[in-house]
Amino acid sequence: MVPIVVMGVAGCGKSTVGRALADRLGVPYAEADDFHPPANVAKMHSGVPLTDEDRAPWLAAIAASMTDGGLVVSCSALKRAYRDVLRGGNPQAFFVHLVLSPETATARVSGRAGHFMPSTLVASQFAILEPLRPEENGVGIDATLGVDEIVAKVISRMPTHRG
Numbered sequence: 001m002v003p004i005v006v007m008g009v010a011g012c013g014k015s016t017v018g019r020a021l022a023d024r025l026g027v028p029y030a031e032a033d034d035f036h037p038p039a040n041v042a043k044m045h046s047g048v049p050l051t052d053e054d055r056a057p058w059l060a061a062i063a064a065s066m067t068d069g070g071l072v073v074s075c076s077a078l079k080r081a082y083r084d085v086l087r088g089g090n091p092q093a094f095f096v097h098l099v100l101s102p103e104t105a106t107a108r109v110s111g112r113a114g115h116f117m118p119s120t121l122v123a124s125q126f127a128i129l130e131p132l133r134p135e136e137n138g139v140g141i142d143a144t145l146g147v148d149e150i151v152a153k154v155i156s157r158m159p160t161h162r163g
Contacts, residue, residue, distance in 0.1 A: 003089070008097055
């Protein structure tokens with residue numbers, strides 16, 4: 001099975017959908033936040049957006065985890081260049097873009113307790129977001145749907161699936 005990257009801005013439900021999708025497919029799940037070096041976490045916690053330079057080692061570490069396939073990983077993957085780095089780990093990677101409005105994302109992030117990403121950074125994520133292009137291997141799905149419905153839509157749209 002190809003690796004699946006559940007992508008989108010903070011608050012779109014990447015982690016929740018990623019875990020549910022991995023469970024449904026019977027494959028491991030990886031949370032991209034766990035790949036951030038402490039300096040990145042500290043920067044975001046203080047309300048400072050990451051630069052492409054900050055993201056480079058983080059993306060490389062995620063890509064390295066995708067070489068064997070059979071994995072679901074949640075990762076913002078906001079720019080096509082970031083997705084290109086991830087595809088370097090596995091060119092067959094399938095991207096699931098969870099799409100929602102800036103207002104909904106901000107409200108969701110504001111309601112989270114104990115996460116290092118403040119709601120003040122949501123706008124900066126939308127500012128750099130490059131949605132999937134038709135030639136990219138992936139699908140955009142409404143992030144306001146229920147988790148089970150999102151998972152079913154992903155599975156029905158995957159290039160190869162089981163289950």
